[in-house]
Amino acid sequence: MTYDTILVLNFGGQYCHLIARQIRRFKVRSEIVPYDTPSTKIGSVSPNHSIKGIVLSGGPDSVYRKGALVCDRKILEMGIPVLGICYGHQLIAYLEGGTVLPGEKGEYGITTVNVERPVGILKGLGGDQEVWMSHGDTVQSIPDGFQVLASSENCPVAAFMDREKSNFGLQWHPEVIHTRNGEQMLRNFVFEVCDCRPNWVMSDFVERATNEIRKEVGNSRCIIALSGGVDSSTATLLSQRAIGKNLTAVYVDHGLMRLGETESVREFFSRLEMDFLVVDCGERFLKRLEALRDPEEKRIAIGQEFVHVFEEVATEKKADFLVQGTIYPDRIESGQEGQADRIKSHHNVAGMPTKLKFKKVIEPLRDLYKDEVREIARELGLPREIVWRQPFPGPGLAVRIMGQVTQDKIEVLKNADRIVTEEIENSGVNKKLWQYFAVLLDTMTTGVKGDSRAYGHVVAIRAVESREAMTASFARIPFDILEKISTRITNELPQVVRVVYDITHKPPSTIEWE
Numbered sequence: 139m140t141y142d143t144i145l146v147l148n149f150g151g152q153y154c155h156l157i158a159r160q161i162r163r164f165k166v167r168s169e170i171v172p173y174d175t176p177s178t179k180i181g182s183v184s185p186n187h188s189i190k191g192i193v194l195s196g197g198p199d200s201v202y203r204k205g206a207l208v209c210d211r212k213i214l215e216m217g218i219p220v221l222g223i224c225y226g227h228q229l230i231a232y233l234e235g236g237t238v239l240p241g242e243k244g245e246y247g248i249t250t251v252n253v254e255r256p257v258g259i260l261k262g263l264g265g266d267q268e269v270w271m272s273h274g275d276t277v278q279s280i281p282d283g284f285q286v287l288a289s290s291e292n293c294p295v296a297a298f299m300d301r302e303k304s305n306f307g308l309q310w311h312p313e314v315i316h317t318r319n320g321e322q323m324l325r326n327f328v329f330e331v332c333d334c335r336p337n338w339v340m341s342d343f344v345e346r347a348t349n350e351i352r353k354e355v356g357n358s359r360c361i362i363a364l365s366g367g368v369d370s371s372t373a374t375l376l377s378q379r380a381i382g383k384n385l386t387a388v389y390v391d392h393g394l395m396r397l398g399e400t401e402s403v404r405e406f407f408s409r410l411e412m413d414f415l416v417v418d419c420g421e422r423f424l425k426r427l428e429a430l431r432d433p434e435e436k437r438i439a440i441g442q443e444f445v446h447v448f449e450e451v452a453t454e455k456k457a458d459f460l461v462q463g464t465i466y467p468d469r470i471e472s473g474q475e476g477q478a479d480r481i482k483s484h485h486n487v488a489g490m491p492t493k494l495k496f497k498k499v500i501e502p503l504r505d506l507y508k509d510e511v512r513e514i515a516r517e518l519g520l521p522r523e524i525v526w527r528q529p530f531p532g533p534g535l536a537v538r539i540m541g542q543v544t545q546d547k548i549e550v551l552k553n554a555d556r557i558v559t560e561e562i563e564n565s566g567v568n569k570k571l572w573q574y575f576a577v578l579l580d581t582m583t584t585g586v587k588g589d590s591r592a593y594g595h596v597v598a599i600r601a602v603e604s605r606e607a608m609t610a611s612f613a614r615i616p617f618d619i620l621e622k623i624s625t626r627i628t629n630e631l632p633q634v635v636r637v638v639y640d641i642t643h644k645p646p647s648t649i650e651w652e
């Protein structure tokens with residue numbers, strides 16, 4: 139099967155994944171590639187695809203800056219339609235001989251543009267359109283042979299078309315939810331301009347992926363680190379379908395999971411025909427953490443201990459292949475690691491480093507976004523609590539217990555977290571939330587319980603809205619729900635005398651407290 143594909147050239151905009159994900163929702167394959175991918179390589183970016191369109195993403199650069207990020211100019215002349223968005227729009231104009239200058243006034247936020255020529259990407263969208271803009275530079279004049287399609291008060295060339303080549307530019311961001319008809323604009327590009335077939339369907343994926351795993355692995359043994367999250371659980375199920383008993387799934391129970399989590403993973407996976415191991419290491423991890431207070435030291439210690447346990451099992455099982463639940467954003471983001479500051483040492487079980495030499499690492503989900511993984515997970519029959527499991531850090535509750543980790547604190551936090559989860563889910567507000575959980579502080583505080591002085595722990599509640607966890611806003615949870623949580627925690631947990639609510643966004647905070 140050949141998949142019609144739209145390539146997104148990444149100029150460093152924050153919205154690259156939004157563009158690619160939106161196109162995938164139309165059941166058309168799309169892939170993000172570096173901005174300087176040579177035109178000669180465009181045809182061989184990935185197997186089984188036919189490139190039907192190219193998007194030049196937005197980005198923070200200025201096209202007239204010396205050394206600005208520029209794509210291979212020949213990409214505009216390959217006969218494949220190109221859509222430039224924001225920086226991409228300015229770049230097409232600049233490379234083809236138009237003028238781009240700093241605008242007198244930038245445009246940031248929702249703006250009205252007037253679509254004078256509703257054709258191509260703007261088909262059916264004439265007149266005033268509400269769009270989302272974020273730009274300082276502006277295309278002042280278009281190259282020969284171009285036509286202006288839309289303009290706004292501060293932007294004479296808000297959209298253009300190159301008639302001969304079917305190249306388009308939009309100064310605004312169609313991929314952002316605030317552009318009212320943004321989805322239709324991208325649909326027009328994908329189907330009207332590029333003539334793509336919508337054949338990227340998840341129902342084919344299971345068969346394709348299992349065949350691929352079977353072909354790679356043959357009769358050898360495979361091992362996978364199963365965390366119980368949706369990615370590693372889905373990768374486990376696919377591999378189990380492919381190779382059955384030759385798969386060993388290892389769930390390292392570090393004793394820092396939420397209440398009932400290990401049991402639900404055990405319940406589901408022990409029924410499958412494969413070698414499934416729960417390695418009970420609670421004491422081992424606790425001992426390793428005993429003397430540590432610093433968050434980074436805790437994260438690193440847990441990561442290292444995890445790898446030791448996994449290596450012990452892998453050596454015993456004589457596995458030749460390692461399966462990982464790496465998904466598409468993990469892969470793209472790790473390709474650009476050099477550009478980002480390390481905020482925390484993320485210990486991600488799916489991206490686990492291991493010194494073991496495997497014949498090959500197999501990543502069946504490497505091309506999928508989280509929502510696509512969830513679709514596959516549902517199709518494979520994973521239970522709801524795994525399909526919709528909140529993101530949970532590899533080091534588990536250790537990074538939600540400030541400072542020293544002890545068994546007593548783990549117990550308090552597990553129960554406080556259960557109460558937060560129950561109340562938020564019972565109220566229904568969870569549908570809008572990215573994550574919601576409890577944190578145990580290392581401060582002791584005075585209170586009064588009954589008629590006596592009490593001296594005990596502080597629990598913080600963290601609940602955030604987010605799209606991809608890169609940024610997040612604290613959730614405006616109604617006070618009566620917070621009150622219920624606070625009352626239950628202080629009533630049901632004698633060790634806790636105070637409950638606080640975290641009202642910081644990310645940035646400047648991170649979602650997790652450590």
Ligand code: XMP
Pocket residue numbers: 481482483484485486487529530531532533573607644647648649650651
């Ligand atoms: P922060 O705290 O950096 O978290 O805002 C962003 C997202 O990542 C999750 N997180 C982790 N995930 N291993 C993981 O697999 C980790 O070590 C880790 N630390 C944080 C966090 O829950 C949030 O969704």
